[in-house]
Amino acid sequence: MKRVTIHDVAEAAGVSLATVDRVLNTRPGVRKATIEKVRQAVERLNYQPDVFAAGLAKKSAYRLHFLIPNGPNAFMEDLTREARAHAQSMSGARMQVHVEPIDAFDGHRVTGTLAVLDKSVCDGVAVVAPAFPEVRAAIDRLQDRGVPVVTLVSDHPASARQHFVGIKNVAAGRTAGRLMGRFLSKEPGKIALIAGSLGLRDHADRYTGCREVIDTEYPHLELLKVREGRDDNRRNEDVVRKLLSAHPDLSAVYNIGAGNRGVIAAIRDNGRADDIVFVGHELTPYTRQALRDGIMDAVIAQDPGHEIRSAIRVLKALCDGVPIIEDQERIGIDVFLKENLPEDV
Amino acid sequence: MKRVTIHDVAEAAGVSLATVDRVLNTRPGVRKATIEKVRQAVERLNYQPDVFAAGLAKKSAYRLHFLIPNGPNAFMEDLTREARAHAQSMSGARMQVHVEPIDAFDGHRVTGTLAVLDKSVCDGVAVVAPAFPEVRAAIDRLQDRGVPVVTLVSDHPASARQHFVGIKNVAAGRTAGRLMGRFLSKEPGKIALIAGSLGLRDHADRYTGCREVIDTEYPHLELLKVREGRDDNRRNEDVVRKLLSAHPDLSAVYNIGAGNRGVIAAIRDNGRADDIVFVGHELTPYTRQALRDGIMDAVIAQDPGHEIRSAIRVLKALCDGVPIIEDQERIGIDVFLKENLPEDV
DNA sequence: CATTTTTTGATGACCGTGCCTCATTTCTTG
DNA sequence: CAAGAAATGAGGCACGGTCATCAAAAAATG
Numbered sequence: 001m002k003r004v005t006i007h008d009v010a011e012a013a014g015v016s017l018a019t020v021d022r023v024l025n026t027r028p029g030v031r032k033a034t035i036e037k038v039r040q041a042v043e044r045l046n047y048q049p050d051v052f053a054a055g056l057a058k059k060s061a062y063r064l065h066f067l068i069p070n071g072p073n074a075f076m077e078d079l080t081r082e083a084r085a086h087a088q089s090m091s092g093a094r095m096q097v098h099v100e101p102i103d104a105f106d107g108h109r110v111t112g113t114l115a116v117l118d119k120s121v122c123d124g125v126a127v128v129a130p131a132f133p134e135v136r137a138a139i140d141r142l143q144d145r146g147v148p149v150v151t152l153v154s155d156h157p158a159s160a161r162q163h164f165v166g167i168k169n170v171a172a173g174r175t176a177g178r179l180m181g182r183f184l185s186k187e188p189g190k191i192a193l194i195a196g197s198l199g200l201r202d203h204a205d206r207y208t209g210c211r212e213v214i215d216t217e218y219p220h221l222e223l224l225k226v227r228e229g230r231d232d233n234r235r236n237e238d239v240v241r242k243l244l245s246a247h248p249d250l251s252a253v254y255n256i257g258a259g260n261r262g263v264i265a266a267i268r269d270n271g272r273a274d275d276i277v278f279v280g281h282e283l284t285p286y287t288r289q290a291l292r293d294g295i296m297d298a299v300i301a302q303d304p305g306h307e308i309r310s311a312i313r314v315l316k317a318l319c320d321g322v323p324i325i326e327d328q329e330r331i332g333i334d335v336f337l338k339e340n341l342p343e344d345v
Numbered sequence: 346m347k348r349v350t351i352h353d354v355a356e357a358a359g360v361s362l363a364t365v366d367r368v369l370n371t372r373p374g375v376r377k378a379t380i381e382k383v384r385q386a387v388e389r390l391n392y393q394p395d396v397f398a399a400g401l402a403k404k405s406a407y408r409l410h411f412l413i414p415n416g417p418n419a420f421m422e423d424l425t426r427e428a429r430a431h432a433q434s435m436s437g438a439r440m441q442v443h444v445e446p447i448d449a450f451d452g453h454r455v456t457g458t459l460a461v462l463d464k465s466v467c468d469g470v471a472v473v474a475p476a477f478p479e480v481r482a483a484i485d486r487l488q489d490r491g492v493p494v495v496t497l498v499s500d501h502p503a504s505a506r507q508h509f510v511g512i513k514n515v516a517a518g519r520t521a522g523r524l525m526g527r528f529l530s531k532e533p534g535k536i537a538l539i540a541g542s543l544g545l546r547d548h549a550d551r552y553t554g555c556r557e558v559i560d561t562e563y564p565h566l567e568l569l570k571v572r573e574g575r576d577d578n579r580r581n582e583d584v585v586r587k588l589l590s591a592h593p594d595l596s597a598v599y600n601i602g603a604g605n606r607g608v609i610a611a612i613r614d615n616g617r618a619d620d621i622v623f624v625g626h627e628l629t630p631y632t633r634q635a636l637r638d639g640i641m642d643a644v645i646a647q648d649p650g651h652e653i654r655s656a657i658r659v660l661k662a663l664c665d666g667v668p669i670i671e672d673q674e675r676i677g678i679d680v681f682l683k684e685n686l687p688e689d690v
Numbered sequence: 691c692a693t694t695t696t697t698t699g700a701t702g703a704c705c706g707t708g709c710c711t712c713a714t715t716t717c718t719t720g
Numbered sequence: 721c722a723a724g725a726a727a728t729g730a731g732g733c734a735c736g737g738t739c740a741t742c743a744a745a746a747a748a749t750g
Contacts, residue, residue, distance in 0.1 A: 003705095006707070016730070017729085017730080017731090018730075019729075021707080021709080022728090029726070030727070034727080048436050048437040049437055049706085051397070051437045051438050052396070052397045052400030052705080053708090054397075054706080054707055055396075057706075057709080058707080091393050092393040093396050094397065171685055174684040175684040175685040177684075178682050182642075183528075185530060185531070186530070300685075303677075305673075330687055332685075332687060334680075335680040335681075336680075337523050339516055339519040339520040339558065339678075340516055340517070342677060343675065351737070352736090361699045363698070363699060366739080370739090372739095375697070376698090379697080394736090395735085395736055397735080397737090398705090398735065398737035399736080399738075401704095401706065401737075402705055402736075402738040403738060404705075
């Protein structure tokens, strides 16, 4: 049960250690025939490079930058906390994770932050991409400079980003639609929709998904015009209050974006919590409590811890030039009811 | 931004390298006062041991044994596949994962397998614990011999196992109850319950949870007597056929255990799929398809990949004598609808 | 105070790979 | 065929720990 080392590979391939090293690290100056010999020996012996030895030997650490919005948004705070936590725990694993709060509503600032990044200070960037064209351009330029970029939570499909770490928002919206359709009775009813802004891609996608399901499978339910509350609690509270009084027969509320606290407050104060199905996104202390209290009926979520870890793995893979195991990096659309809430910390 | 090494710690603490080493690896022969000095230096400098260097230096690998039932059960096959996959990928990380299929219904065989394990051949064991008392005893003896044991998926709370990797089955049952309660209309209805055996702890727990929710929150729904199909597809199919014809007004089916194929077949053939709410456990090719076809309405699942990874992490932590981050090792109760299915592989 | 015991220091040999240099061999090419 | 280019070999240092050994110093003991 002895470990197979490059020595064994060298011997088996009938070449020297140096050559094996050249082949394994794709260094130049090796004939194709020789490469093949080594490859076969690796195959034959089932050589697995020792990650410990490799990690120890290579001097450089992976310097990753995470740009995460710093607004008063519980989910973003979770993301930031997770990123910081991993920055700590991975520091023994040659990982330097820098977390930089950004102002997601100031495209120029974000662009500026991206512009100063460079191969000399950073090996990879994960960014919660605000929906501005100039941000897309900055991502592209960063990629051009040879720094791999992944988008986090919110995508920029048109950009040159190498990968997107997050959920399929159309599917998330469909899930919300399905839950409301099933939770409501067969009688006609109205569904209120609140979004941060339909200019945000993820919000628009969720809306699309929800509409698809409701229109085709629950045609007796009417989707009201989307109200945009800019993910702001106060605005949302106001919007929902007005909706509740304008539509005494309102049967469901779907908050597509953030700012659940406002929606929760409006519904709680109104006293119609039991009659109204309320579905929202992201697990936060507020949505947890609202689920427990019966104010919310379901929460659709993505695990910030998973996303941070996935982003780190993906960036590392991109740095190393090894393929990404798409399968492992798929982020699940979590559905939480009162009953399956993870225990509190 | 230089790395803090044991040298720095030694210097800061005013002791020698050897002493630092003794303290960090809890070797004997150090005064308490000295230990404290070193501890404080570690704290002060925020010394993080280099996992690569440590991994490289220590000769021994972690030899872990995974005992997983080998029946014709898609979930157990997934577990096995994941374990095998990780055995491969972790081999470069000083992890030797042996997967041993066991016959979950033959307590003596399992006991025998556990009995031959020993500190000399294995550093940790994860076992999907069949519900026999002799298995419990074998786990206890193994622990006594100094081999840490974790139970996987199905627990043995009374045993000396160090940890349980799996979901809270009462909560899972409650989730099932909630889903059915909400999916069904307010009119009276009957719910059929199928389990492998109520002698299995996880099945009994799920039943308890489901009953709690239905009885207290949906009293208009009647839970029929639990039918035990031993997780066998043919038996389950038969049972469900009979239930369907005996209860023309049946409104929901909850399969507490495995053997969904049989239940699916019975419901599909009966033609009442659209009217009957069917909730079951574990995501398999069959349950996926049933969700897509509208035969199943929700699947409650646990991620086998997570569970295997968690078990490995926990066993490693137990071997190293470091604390387990309970928070990270909590396995989520996943809820899948047609809409939020992860994409196929 | 001498002796024993405990604690600490000094040192070095690994672990498997990355990475660099220099010498040597083999292949090209005019 | 000679000269130059390309491919390969040989070897060594570094990485940051683990582990073992032996000697020296400090503390406990009678």
